[in-house]
Amino acid sequence: MAVLEIRNLVKRYGNFTALDGIDLEVKQGEVYGFIGPNGAGKTTTIRVVLGILRADAGEVRIFGKDAWRHAVELHKRIAYVPGDVNLWPNLTGGEVIDLFVRLRGKSSAARRDELVRRFDLDTSKKCGTYSKGNRQKVALVAAFASDADLYILDEPTSGLDPLMERVFQECIAEVKAAGKSVLLSSHILSEVERLCDRVSIIRQGKIIETGTLEDLRHLTxxxxxxxxxxxxxxxxxxxxxxxxxxxxxxxxxxxxxxxxxxxxxxxxxxxxxxxxxxxxxxxxxxxxxxxxxxxxx
Amino acid sequence: MLRDAFRGTTQLARFILRRDRVQLPVWLVAIVALTVGVTASFPSLYPTPEERAIMAVTMENPAVVAMIGPIYGVDDYTYGAMTGNQMLLFMVTAVAVMNILLVIRHTRSDEEHGRIEVIRSLPVGRLAGLGATLLVVGLANVAVALLTGLGLFALGIESIDFAGSMLFGVAMGATGIAFAAVTALFAQLTETSRGATGLSFAALGLAYLVRAVGDVSSETLARLSPLGLILRTEVYVRNLWWPVWVTLGVAAVVAGLAFYLNAVRDLGAGFLRARPGREHATKFLGTPFGLAARLQRTSFIAWAVALFVLGAAYGSVFGDLDAFFESSEMIKMMLPEAAGFSLGEQFTALVLAVMAMFTAVPVALLLLKLGSEERAWRVDTVLAAAVSRRRLLLSYVTLAFLASVLMQGLCGLGFWLASSAAMEEPFGLGQIAAASFVYLPAIWVMLGLAVLLLGWWPKGTGLIWLYIVYSFFVVYLGDLLRLPDGMKRVTPFSHVPQLPVDAMEWGAVAVLTLLALVATALGVAGYRRRDIGV
Incomplete structure (x- = not known):
């Protein structure tokens, strides 16, 4: 069954067509790589999937339901890590993690504390003092501490060191083993190669190739x-x-x-x-x- | 050794001037123009010695002294004495704010953003950054002193002589330098620019408070505050210079300490460790409303206090009010004819209208925070959780609504407390409460319009400030300037019955409330269907 299904998605800003007929399907238990350079439309696609932007045409269904109309209900089952993690400078990392987890609904305190330990995050510091990598850790801990069915991760590791990158890959493996699905947008190709079952390449708002890595290799x-x-x-x-x-x-x-x-x-x-x-x-x-x-x- | 430590100071100073080439002139012009402009208006506001004498009596009121400082030269309340009495404290405070912001910007803030690190990697001395900052800021204070002094003297008002004017300017500059030094010290102590800014403004607030208590009760205490001390110059009355020398001496010592600490510490470090915050969120911070309230806690409290003080400030002038009114043609013109009511009651009605418009400011601010959150890309992550747009927006609306009720209440309470203390036949609390709360529907209309803009045209939310300023203009000055009625009708504040002078009009109040509800509902509908963060 398709966990996320995007059909002919179009998003325009005035005369500029940001997304020009995107098709994409993430199946249950699958880690799906979404690759393309900056400005190709990865983040825009994700923001439409999350119901933050409204599609001009096409269809986005998550767990079989319309992503715009049932946004709140669907988001209870989705964990999201944005590409640019913007946090409130005067709240601590711990406060923000708790806030996100509570706003999403289901959570486990033990899992949260374990993740904080594994990602080696000082949760008592104000977000204003965090580096980019630490802000990403906050978002990652909040995402993996939630008991979600679909993880949407937008370039989640661009600020992490190799050690933390490893922890991140372990988290993805655990999530996958539990039968959850992941949409991973990235331009770190080695990471996608290691983690993803299937891949879509996006360019100027269009998907130009889709398939398993094997499929794609045959074409080249x-x-x-x-x-x-x-x-x-x-x-x-x-x-x-x-x-x-x-x-x-x-x-x-x-x-x-x-x-x-x-x-x-x-x-x-x-x-x-x-x-x-x-x-x-x-x-x-x-x-x-x-x-x-x-x-x- | 010392020369090495300061190497590159002049180049860095020039670099700072280049970075602040807009900001610095704007500060200077604003401060000097405000000082000179307000002073220039005194002769036309209080043309006769009798009016000034009455003003002096009002200024002797302890509540007023606590607010603006002690009065010197009561017996001969010249324009000069008036300027020193009514202007010096405010202008000195404004200069202090300028210094705090400028110094933080070029010290701890630059350091926090890693910009000092780049500079330090060049052949530049360890103390050059702080040295250049204090050099530029010091020059800015000298400019403030000279321009203000010359500007005031150039007005050519008889009692505003050269000696007094220069002292007035120098007092501003000296206090500015003192706060620059104090801020430089705090910038060494804390690790974050937020921390340094907070400490510096806390110091300024404490100085104001100690002065307020001291001015009313203890001369010694007042002199312990830099703000209290500088008022002891008795500008235009006795022109004493010793407070200036003491201020500058203390500033030099504090600046020396800042340099010493800067020299011995590591880059990026501070002497006060950043206090670790909570590792877990409180129960309260788990809903959109909790988040909205937590983010705006400080500004909420600050506005509540400010409006209470504003109410008290207006209330405190009621002591000798009727005598004062009889003498002021201007106030009479501002108040429409209303038979059977004292001028005091009429003035009350006007003051409450003005205060209601002040309350509208924090109410709109609290709501529009959601817009600035969106521009900072922080709404996405909240909406990506299981939070509906309606719930998110209504959380901010609820917070703003609660603020409107609470702040109108505090404003009215402050007014009532202070006026009761000053008057022989005080107003009833219920009377003031009713006259104050009757403005709530008008404030809600402003709130509703802010929601409407946020929902449909987020780029245009600034229009709400224009509308509030317009309302203020036509309601406060409408009668004075004899503006046509049509101009007054387009603001909700003019449709509110001005209790206690007018009779209650439930119809007008109901229509305004309905308008506010409709605008809010439309705004929510728009917010639910538009793109976020574009």
Missing amino acids: RTNVRVQTSRPIEGLRELKGVHNVVETERGVTFQVDTDELGSVISHVSRFGILDLQSAPPTLEDLFMHHYKNAGGEL
Whole structure:
């Protein structure tokens, strides 16, 4: 069952179309990556999902209910971490965590205290004195301390150190193990690669690619480095081979993933001494799609 | 060693001047213009010696002394004596506020935002930042002193002579320097600019309070406060300079201490550890209303106190009022003819109208806080929790509504207490309460309009201030300036029956209440359907 379902979502500001027909579906128990550069429309999409902005066209349903009309009821089951965590400078971190958890409804004091400990947060300090990372910790503790069914996280780790990033990934794993769903917007691609089951890439208000990482990889090229006993003949002329570079330690090139088999069988005739192939990283995918779409990063 | 510590001071001072190239001139012009402008109006407000003598009697009232300071030269209450008596304390306080804000801005606030760190990484001395700040602020105070002194003297009013005018200006500048030094000290002690600002304003408030008590009861106590001390210059009466020297001496010692502490502490650290706050929220802070109230607790209390004092201030002038009224053509013109009522009662009606418009200010402020929360992107996270927009907005409406009732009550109470103490035949409490609360529907109309703007046109919420100022203008000065009735009819405050002079009109009150309700309902409807944070 789809926990979050977005159909043909359009949001305009005057003449500017911020979201131009977004489609997206997060299934139960799934961690869904939502990637794209700044200004592509990630945050705008999330704010429509939360009923903070009103859609001009299209449909957003959470747990099968309209996200705008049933906002309050739905929000009891949603935990949200904004990209820019803006807190009240004269309240302490502890006060803000309690406030958010109470406003949402269900909570567990034990879970809250455990999270405060794991994220190593001094809750007695006023928010005005927190760094960006600490403000994010406040929002993360408040989110994970709530017993939600859908977690919407908008670039939640951009200010965290690697240690806290690890804690964050553990929290996501726990939430996922409990059968909850996560929509994770990010531009830290290694994080998305590690955590997400499926991914959508957004660009200028449009989703340009959706699928599992496997799916996306098939659409792109694999990086290959090979050393052979004899020079490889006719490599550059083979279908699907790109960017051939001769190095001291062999030849490196990229292969369209669906041509991989035929290319390897050609290469094997020259006596393979060493062969390394690496799947494209998400970064490669990202660049690939952006270049294909003619966009500038 | 010391030269090294101050290296780069002049460059930094120039940099500060560049950063404050708008702010600083605005402060200077505002302060000097206010001093000179109000003083210039005295001769036309009180043209005869008799009027000034009556004014002097009013100013001797202990309630007034507590508010504006002791009166010197009662027997010959010249324009000069009047200026010293009525203006010096307020202008000195204004200069102190300017100094506090400027010093914090360039010391602890810069440090907190990490800007001092960048400067320190350059070949710049440890004390150069504080040195440059005090240098620029010190020069600003010298400018205040000279411009005020020359400006007052240039008015050419007989008793406002050169010696007195210069002393008036120097008194302002010296107190300013003293508060700059005190603020510089607090900026070393606390770790946050909020903390330093809070302590500095607390010091100013304490100085005012000690002076108020001292001026009424104990000369020694009054002299312990920098504000009380500076009033002992007896400007335009005896022109004493010793309070200025004492003030500057103390300022030098305090500034020296600030420099010492600045030299021995780590960047970013303070000597008063930031007090740890609560690790858990109280029960109260768990609802949108609790949040709205918690965020505005301080300003709520401050406004409540301020309005009580304002009521008391108006009430305290009732002592010799009738005699005063008889002599003032201006007051007579401001009050419409009403047979069968004393001038005191008529004045009461006018004063209560004015106070009601003052109450409208915090009421609108408390509501429009929701707008500033939205602009600070803090409403998203609240709405992302299980909070409906209607509930959020109505929490702020409720808070503003409670404020309207409470603050009108306090205003009226202050007025009643002070006027009862001053009058031989005081008003009844019920009479004043009714005359005060009858304005609530008009205040609610302002509140409703604020909700309406917030719901439909959040960018235009500033219009509410324009409307309040307009209302103030036509109600307070309408009769004096002989404004046409049409101009008065477009403010809710002119439709309220002015008790005790007018008879009660339930119809008008009911219509205003209904208008307020409709505007609020429409505003809520708009807020429920618009985008947040655009």
